[in-house]
Amino acid sequence: MMTQRLYYTDAYQTEFDGVIEDAITVAGRPAVILDQSCFYPTSGGQPFDTGRLADRQVIDVLVTSQGKVAHVLDGPLHSDLIGQTVHGAIDWPRRYDHMQQHSGQHLLSQLFYRQFGMETVAVHFGALDSTLDLDAASLDPAQLAEAEEAANELVYAAMPIRAYEVTETELAQLPLRRPPKVTGRIRIVEIDTFDYSACGGAHVRTTAEIGPLKLVRQERRRGQTRITFLCGKRALADYLAKHRLLTEAAALFSAEISETPRLIERNLAQLKTLQRELEIAQEQLLGYEAAELVAAAGAPEHPRIVSRLFAGRELNRLKGLANQLQQHPNVVALLASSANDKLTIVFARSSDLAIHMGNLLRDTLQTVGGKGGGRPDFAQGGLADPTLGQRLLDAAAQQIRAVIG
Secondary structure, three states: OOOEEHHHOOOOOOEEEEEEEEEEEEOOEEEEEEOEEOOOOOEOOEOOOOEEEOOEEEEEEEEOOOOOEEEEEOOOOOOOOOOOEEEEEEOHHHHHHHHHHHHHHHHHHHHHHHHHOOOEEEEEEOOOOEEEEEOOOOOOHHHHHHHHHHHHHHHHOOOEEEEEEEOHHHHOOOOOOOOOOOOOOEEEEEEOOOEEEEOOOOOOOEHHHOOOEEEEEEEEEOOEEEEEEEEOHHHHHHHHHHHHHHHHHHHHOOOOHHHHHHHHHHHHHHHHHHHHHHHHHHHHHHHHHHHHHHHHHOOOOOOEEEEEEEEOOOHHHHHHHHHHHHOOOOEEEEEEEEEOOEEEEEEEEOOOOOOOHHHHHHHHHHOOOOEEEEOOOEEEEEEOOHHHHHHHHHHHHHHHHHHHO
């Protein structure tokens, strides 16, 4: 006989006594099959229950190929004799959370169909949030807002949710959103004439227990739209967390929450302006630095080598200095920076010289196992040993002198 599933008649029953009918192994772990159980097995998208069975934790619940419910345990029972009666207790907060999400999904799926003609093609119940996929390319913000408001109105209405079985003849008279995947007597979950779904899941008693209900985001997925939603305590926790964050943000501005978005927008605009001004100032400073380095390198009518090793200079500033040095005639820039146990090297030259910087850098780094290369006028690379910086710059300068004299 198949396991009698007590949650079919009372989803709020949390404890029970069951008789061990068989002891098996599932994926290397001990499991028992009982004559009856409150534990919900993974089915219809709803996650399995956890809890305790006698002296062990139930870590998974599944349905065997014979239609029996197997309770996977964290270890063998102290006594697992066939015919022994054991006491079980489910993790009620986990079960109730799953009931809220599952009932909320039924409500939303019917609502999206009635309001916008959108069918639900897939459902997923996750540990943190749940999703339903609609056969629609997209929803505009107004539709999402309308659906969320309508869903919470149905929550406030406290509509009864009932589960019962029907024959195939009776089933034909019901306006199901989707046909059932099984035949024979079918279990129906009804939301007070609003929604009829063939479902074997555990559900709350009224829509009031679903709420609050919050749609948190949408995303396009291969021509469909995925809606992420939160019900009940998940939605409340989300509200509390976001309210705390908004309150903290408002406190930074010494302002009301309602004023915070405008103040953030204003500060972002100011920050963008300041960043641009800083970039201009940094570019000017690099220009001054480049001019000083070039002046110290010799007369402009002769090729000049600017070789410098910096400590902790960022790559962007190193490249910026190289770009500035390129603007001067007859200049070869050999720059390096040691930072975070790494050596970064940038070689560049002005347009009036014919030395290939990419080849020069590659040849220089190959001698020590480094990697790099680039264009004839600009190249960059590096290696993991920052102590070799000056040695490599001197070697590159020596090669250049051999070419240009």
